[in-house]
Amino acid sequence: MQAAVTVTPDQLPELLLHVAVVRPVFLWGAPGIGKSSLVRTFADSLGLDCVTLLGTQLAPEDLIGVPQIVDDRSRFAPPELIARPQPYCLFLDELNAAAPEVQKSFYSLILDRPIGTYELPAGSVVIGAGNRATDNALARPMASALVNRMVHLHLRADVDYWLTWAANNDIHPWVLRYLTQRPDHLWSAPPKTEAPFSTPRGWHMLSDALHSCGDDIDDTTLHVLASGTLTLGHASGFRAFVKTIRHAYDLDAVLKGDASWPREPADRDLLYFLSETMRARLIKELPGAREHVSPSVRRFVLRAKTLLVELAEISVECAQLVIAADADGVPVLPSWFLIEVSRDMPRLAARR
Known part of the structure; x- marks a missing residue:
């Protein structure tokens, strides 16, 4: 995705404060300019734990969990890392580098916040991040259905x-x-x-x-x-x-x-x-x-x-x-x- 309008690191926290608390955000930017550290710093400013999932290391079951039998019925149990009782910041780093089937696993989470029978607690924020194809980094095309579920911000380095x-x-x-x-x-x-x-x-x-x-x-x-x-x-x-x-x-x-x-x-x-x-x-x-x-x-x-x-x-x-x-x-x-x-x-x- 090409940047039409970019933001600097000092502009980002204020934008996230107003946007990420109501809608998922995807942060685009070149490698090494501080996307991950800025997200963690933002989570700290809200008093939230930051749980990071790396798209390049995920399989669908890492998000939706594995099936288990409860009262003679099967249901998916999301991983303990995700299924937390208290609100937190879910940081989906390198999301656009994940395999297509992994990206699909995030559709309902990003839009409505459920993972199987679990739902992110109120007050949680979801932020994704990734490099652009023009950065010669690992990046896969992001399906339009996923693109349309997030607010997209383009970060630039600021000296x-x-x-x-x-x-x-x-x-x-x-x-x-x-x-x-x-x-x-x-x-x-x-x-x-x-x-x-x-x-x-x-x-x-x-x-x-x-x-x-x-x-x-x-x-x-x-x-x-x-x-x-x-x-x-x-x-x-x-x-x-x-x-x-x-x-x-x-x-x-x-x-x-x-x-x-x-x-x-x-x-x-x-x-x-x-x-x-x-x-x-x-x-x-x-x-x-x-x-x-x-x-x-x-x-x-x-x-x-x-x-x-x-x-x-x-x-x-x-x-x-x-x-x-x-x-x-x-x-x-x-x-x-x-x-x-x-x-x-x-x-x-x-x-x-």
Whole structure:
């Protein structure tokens, strides 16, 4: 199912509070963005136990139970995990990854809340969750009868929410500082091949590994861990960022003239990281129109043009990276700045 309208993690609890208490909800989203933890947190906020059933591990009898003879008649006895006397949150995780016959077993439960002769207690909530087919995750088509029994919400990763959460949940300071500078690296689309990709879950796993290894972790181990939890590009960027921390070598130092672009071949990943950081800084600082340029921004522009010349002397590729258009060929930097760069760089290069 494709998302027409999406919600952020901080918007979700309020929506669930008004909707999930009256109708079943299905939460769509990419792997690793926190769907399961958000549902458990919501259940805790209502004072409800959260009972999780994984669609990929279920057979129909796991839900409706097995038949037993009572007073010479057979009836189905739902599992003890489900048949509870007190209200609770029934979380159907990976529901759309379940086999079709398992999905059918949920029809009456989701619509009217009975399971055989048992009925969910008043005050219970039913929430499903799953990945989309476009996420290259295990997902089966959901029958229209099941789709029509639930309210569908599409969750997206939100860096501001995650950074706020991370600051209060012992996420490693290197991870926190890196994603503060590179919020676009929090999440990446799942690849079509079997390879790690960046998600809030992946960054959390890397944080746990860093806490376990300690801050004296060697560069090789850091590279292995980052490459095992993130995309290769993000892993390389994070590794270079840790180098800047250890050597007090960052973009601000380059801008101030306290340090120069790294020139050693062994520091090429650091040069690439600083170039990406320079690009992100330009995108953030430069106004769309020249008339809105303040004196401080004008000084920054002059320094940036000089640094671009210096960078091009070391690596034309990195210099091009700073000013390159996006994947669709659309310029990301203001046109007035690009015009100034093309006009002034030959003169600045000649002066050097």
